Amino acid sequence: MARLEAIVFDLDGTLIHSAPDIQFATNAALAKIGRGPLDLAKVISFIGNGVETLVTHALEATGGTTPALERDTLAVLLAVYNDNITTLTRPYDGVVTALEQFRAKGLKLGICTNKLTTPAQLVCDQLDLSQYFDAIVGAKPDRAKKPQPQMLHRCLEMLGCAANNALYVGDSAIDFHTARNAMVPFRLFAGGYLNDPLPDLHPTERFDHWDTHGIIVT
Numbered sequence: 001m002a003r004l005e006a007i008v009f010d011l012d013g014t015l016i017h018s019a020p021d022i023q024f025a026t027n028a029a030l031a032k033i034g035r036g037p038l039d040l041a042k043v044i045s046f047i048g049n050g051v052e053t054l055v056t057h058a059l060e061a062t063g064g065t066t067p068a069l070e071r072d073t074l075a076v077l078l079a080v081y082n083d084n085i086t087t088l089t090r091p092y093d094g095v096v097t098a099l100e101q102f103r104a105k106g107l108k109l110g111i112c113t114n115k116l117t118t119p120a121q122l123v124c125d126q127l128d129l130s131q132y133f134d135a136i137v138g139a140k141p142d143r144a145k146k147p148q149p150q151m152l153h154r155c156l157e158m159l160g161c162a163a164n165n166a167l168y169v170g171d172s173a174i175d176f177h178t179a180r181n182a183m184v185p186f187r188l189f190a191g192g193y194l195n196d197p198l199p200d201l202h203p204t205e206r207f208d209h210w211d212t213h214g215i216i217v218t
Contacts, residue, residue, distance in 0.1 A: 006161035007102060008152060008184075010170035011113035011120055012047055013193030015095050016127065019044045020088035025081035026058050029073045035062040044193050048174045050114040050145050051077065078119075085119060086126040092191065094210030099132040110135040112155040112168070112178075114145050135159050147174050149182035156184070173198055 012018045019040060027037040038058060046057040055074045059065035102109055109132055113120050117138030124130040135158035137151050144150045156166055168179040171192025176199075179186035188198065188206040 002162075002164045004107065004167065005165040006108040006110065006156065006159045007167045007169060008110040008112050008155050008159070009168075010172070010175045011111050011115055011123070013044075013171040014169060014175070014189050015111075015129070016089055016091050016123065017192075018089040018123065019047060019193065021081065021084055021086070022047060022054070024084055024088070025077045026054065028080040029055075029077035030058060030062055032076050033069065033073065035059075038062070045195050047193050048114060048172045048195070050139050051116060078116075082119065082122065085123050089123060089127070091127060091129065092189075092210050096129075098210050099129070103132060108134050108159045108161060110137065110155045110159050112137045112146070112152045114139050114151075114174070116140070147177035147181055149178060152178055152182040152184060156182075172196070 009015050012022075023038065023040050023043040026043055030037060038061060042061065043058075046054040052070070052074060055070050055077060056065055059069060059073060099109065111120065111124070111133055115138050117140055120138035121130070121136055124133065124136060130136070135155050137155040137158070139145050139151070146152070152168060156163060159166070163182060163184045166184050167187055168175065168182070168184045169187045169189060170176065170178070171189045172194055173196035176186055176188065186205065188194070188201055189210075190206050190208045
């Protein structure tokens with residue numbers, strides 16, 4: 001890798017433990033249509049491909065789905081979530097210190113997430129994380145989602161950084177394949193929502209705790 005100029009991060013399961021609030025909103029939306037609740041592990045297994053896919057999986061897991069049901073359930077989930085976006089959500093231990101140290105090194109920082117743009121910005125604002133980032137790129141209905149490379153490329157353009165001068169840090173196979181598709185070096189935070197197996201990574205390409213974040217920039 002050439003000289004490191006920027007680090008781009010996934011959000012849910014990488015910088016923040018947001019699954020409890022996502023579970024709450026999901027179960028509230030399911031209750032609205034008379035469905036039973038999902039446990040946290042099941043909801044975590046649905047996180048990463050965008051909220052629309054999460055709704056589809058939640059409905060399939062609790063009795064079946066239709067396009068109209070997905071539309072209505074999504075609307076309820078988002079309304080509940082936006083009112084409870086940081087009730088239980090917190091940055092992982094060590095994240096804020098790591099971000100401060102990356103900024104002190106002069107690195108540009110960005111977020112590239114399949115979370116919708118408005119909730120992504122809102123959660124960062126409420127957790128006082130937005131101050132650390134030069135770009136926050138979330139999902140939009142008319143934009144290809146990860147693992148397609150367009151979102152990561154757009155984030156790097158906003159940062160003014162070439163792919164070989166950046167790192168992408170994520171917690172999932174989706175993030176791994178996003179980095180590969182965008183031709184950006186990857187680091188895995190293994191303490192998040194990793195649900196699918198990854199190819200063997202070199203020890204220098206993964207870390208389990210943000211207290212050991214220095215491995216990202218070695």
